[in-house]
Amino acid sequence: MLEITARVWEGTDYLPHVLDRWLADPNATLEVAELDGVVVGFQRLRPITQRIVLYEGLRVAEEHRRRGVARAMLRHALEEGSGQGFGEMRLITGNPAACGLFDAEGFHRLVHCQVWLAGRVEGVDLPRLVAADEAAALFARLRADPAYDAYGRVNAHWQDVSDLDEELLGRLAEEGLVRASGGGRALALLEPRPHNRLAASLVAGSGAALQDLLMGLRFEADSQGYEGVRLFAPVPHPASDDFAEVGYHLADGQVQRYAYARELTG
Ligand SMILES: CC(C)(COP(=O)(O)OP(=O)(O)OC[C@H]1O[C@@H](n2cnc3c(N)ncnc32)[C@H](O)[C@@H]1OP(=O)(O)O)[C@@H](O)C(=O)NCCC(=O)NCCS
Incomplete structure (x- = not known):
């Protein structure tokens, strides 16, 4: 998983700093996507209130991008979130390219800062x-x-x-x-x-x-x-x-x- 993050934002991704904490956190769900036994992506769902779950940490390995991996993972997260009884999913991203994915999957933009x-x-x-x-x-x-x-x-x-x-x-x-x-x-x-x-x-x-x-x-x-x-x-x-x-x-x-x-x- 660390390898996937190493090339994100010229190596300034925050994920390597929080990954150990994320792996140990029983209150959130960390999910990985595998292709032929190799981890190619991950994401996390973390409740921020009883009703709202935060979607965070979406990453796909560079060599597997633009093949629908993120879209499939996000759809799975949406099912997971509603299956766990949440009424709303929120997220924040710094990547304008990812906005196309969220727009297409039914999210509405709260704010662009x-x-x-x-x-x-x-x-x-x-x-x-x-x-x-x-x-x-x-x-x-x-x-x-x-x-x-x-x-x-x-x-x-x-x-x-x-x-x-x-x-x-x-x-x-x-x-x-x-x-x-x-x-x-x-x-x-x-x-x-x-x-x-x-x-x-x-x-x-x-x-x-x-x-x-x-x-x-x-x-x-x-x-x-x-x-x-x-x-x-x-x-x-x-x-x-x-x-x-x-x-x-x-x-x-x-x-x-x-x-x-x-x-x-x-
Ligand atoms: C953003 C990211 C998760 C996309 O993963 P992916 O598996 O390549 O995405 P998909 O193939 O499922 O693409 C889904 C949609 O996202 C958008 N998208 C993804 N990459 C894009 C790019 N480089 N430029 C423009 N749009 C892009 C498109 O709308 C795309 O739909 P399309 O292929 O039908 O045009 C991946 O590039 C990544 O890990 N980036 C670094 C981390 C990051 O920015 N995470 C974002 C959330 S914090």
Whole structure:
């Protein structure tokens, strides 16, 4: 299986780092496809709620591609998911070529996020850390913000394509991953363990509150030793003018995110 991942994304695939954990995880289903006794592909199904199962880790060996292996595996996963009683399957991919497969197999796109980058800046006005007991009030604001629909009402990052709701905000706040400004008028959801840049999977709000928050993230990146900030924003994001105002630019050549969902019938 490691051989299959070695050539994915120029060797930067995250899978080799998680494979041991995946193999040992009793809560998810890891499936392999074999041809003549050789493993040519794999995929995983992992529940993210009682109703929703995440489809992840789809990989097909380079020499066996474009012969329908992924399509057959995905169809099997759909059967498996509905057989296990799930009502919906979600997934996120960074590969635009794979979108043709998901479109054709009945998924609808929740969101396509592009990447915005900004460098770190020295400064003391760090963004405010949100506490878990603020989740209800923050969610009420978020739900009224155009960004809520623009993000497809989900938090699109690799580990889970969860519903944007009060429970999620509370959970992320407990982990210290929610930032706000302007009395909650602007909001950012940070990603755990980012690589070289502080990363936000979602930013909402607009105007001065959002600009303060985005500047604050650049200060926070500096204070934590990151080279800058990476934002994931839907195409289009309702407040992208504010991004540019405070030094963020749309980046070429970065892995974008496409999140999908599909109903499962029992
Ligand atoms: C994406 C991937 C899983 C496809 O596997 P595969 O077995 O070659 O896919 P299939 O032959 O079943 O193709 C199914 C459909 O996917 C789309 N597709 C697959 N590869 C494509 C490519 N290189 N360019 C454009 N479309 C492509 C097409 O719509 C295709 O249907 P078609 O052949 O009728 O046009 C494989 O290329 C891979 O492992 N890539 C690296 C990892 C990755 O990107 N995983 C995606 C999910 S995270």
